[in-house]
Amino acid sequence: MPPVKSSYKASGSSAAEPYTLPSPPASSASSSASTHMEGLNKAAQSLYTKMITSNEDGHVYTQAELSELAGISDAMKLMPLIQEHMNLGLVKMLRQGDDLCFQAVKKEEAEKIQAMSKDEAMVYSYIESSGTEGIWTKTIKAKTNLHQSVVQRCLKSLEGKRYIKNIKSVKYPTRKIYMLYNLQPSIDVTGGPWFTDSELDTEFISSLLSIVFRFVASESFPGDDHRRLSVSSKPRKRNSSKATQHEQLSFPASYSKYPTVSSIHEFVRNSGITTVDLAPADIKSLIDVLVYDGKIEPIDEGMAYRAIPGATPECGADLGADAEIGGGVVWDALTEVPCGPCLVSDLCRAGGPVSAEECIYLDEWLIQ
Template sequence: MDLSENAKLLHSRMVALPSSTLFGQEDLQKFLNTTKSADLLEAAQELINKKLLKLVKQGDELMFQATSMSEASKITSMSEDEAMIYSYIEASGREGIWTKTLKAKTNLHQHIVVRCLKSLEGQRYIKSIKSVKHPTRKIYMLYNLQPSIEVTGGPWFTDSELDTEFIDSLLKVVWRFIASKSYPTVFQAPSSNVNIVQASFPTTHNGFASLASIVDFIANANITTVDLAINDVRSLCEVLVYDEKIEPVEHMIDSYKVTWSSILEAGYGRDYENPSNEAFISPKLKSLAAPKHFSIFDSYSVIDSALADDKDLVYFDSWIYD
């Protein structure tokens, strides 16, 4: 692309910085090392004509933003209507823009808008996306961008619908990982080295599952191709807490342990009741694990005769025997 020396210098220094950078007039004058407004105006206008520079309004101030050579080449190949529509779609960022809004902003006929969108989409300059907030609307954004969480609903949505199967499978994975850090032998097969009666850690244990360790486990185990942020995993843990399957560990930040009731509900923790595992239980442990029957008549004491006449003494014989 033929450019003057000043235009080349200005553009090269602008594109050296992140593409989202906005520049004021003073910035551009520093790039050209000039205080003459005429020199800046000439170079800037040349870049604008070549689609290598665009004006962006930031508040009440007019700023400049550089466009790459490839992007400029793409825009110059478009018709005026296509370029206008493309500019509004580009400005919408990761939120995208509704076709009805496009029509209102461009003031173009519906037929022209549809034709331009079809052309741009066919060249893979733009793409249509679905929004969980507005599922009936057709929304467009640049082809190389990923929709924001506000649009997609985050990792819990697939094709704008809540993926309950995906969520349930992750909840099971997270629960089992936390359980393995809460009760070390609960998932192990009975053996002479496994205490199937007492499966918990000692009270001094501090190696419970932390939020960070759960995130790492999910990522390293390749359980899902969806990238889960720490807040996504925290949401899963909050669901499990609400369902009383896990509980926060006291005095530890963002750490969890499973509830014993959830272990039993999942069908674990009762290996000692299986007759085939009797050989793995010592007589002492067997007596501890044996069901205990409590009777109030086995737990009583005789009142000291010296207190028999105490006026505050009340007998419940009639209540006990009636």
């Protein structure tokens, strides 16, 4: 057995880092769940069970808590029990700040690790501690100080046993990153729901944007089933022609049923458009893009959103042609004359290679 520096000191960092155990004697190679426990004495067994059942998975116990749980106040008597756990890999010792604490390890997990080679166990523990972020092979090599080929062997073996998996990071597409098999990679790694195979799925986003916009638009304007307000003491009059070429029907400003982030989220979720799990924050990203595109606007200080009149799924309001409002409300003064889009306007001057007088664009524009 390789010497262990000290049972009670983990490595220097203040984050909870695993303390790798020396592997127990050969008998562990074929142990099964029940026999695994058999190595423990009754007191240790009961403490272990209590650790598992009293709190949520992964609960980190302080020494004091364990003391209470075990009903043993004397540290000298407590420690050996814990040591036994640790020998069998049933308890992990972690360091949080200046204190040592302990975490129960599930039996299956403990066995798994006991069954590994020492190197594998070390590699595995680093992968485990990287959680949903995953860890780079290079980092594993650095931290374990193992030879490249050793690391590779371990990874292969662990992968084969389906304990770990290789994932693609959106930030570092060329790196080999590993994490525990049944964990979901974090958003940082996958890029979130917008990434498929670490590439931005622009079609997906596009269709979602369209759907969200249509939904907001459908909730932004009153339809035929809404009644119009009448003003008391005045008989209902037709609007005078000058006021309405385009009969207005708006919700009052106090209307409170405009879509919100949560109602949009619910809509998308219930629509079955996608199986990808979209969080409200993702919906908010979509909403923000629609706002930037000039299709919807936040109202009531961002509590809700409504579509801007004139916006279409393809084009924001104020950014497109305005044929429906009737010509004359001019918004494109610079771009509707050739000079606006002209590419050679810098060269244009009287008598120059291009000029207003000779301009062929104007020639055509003027005879439209």
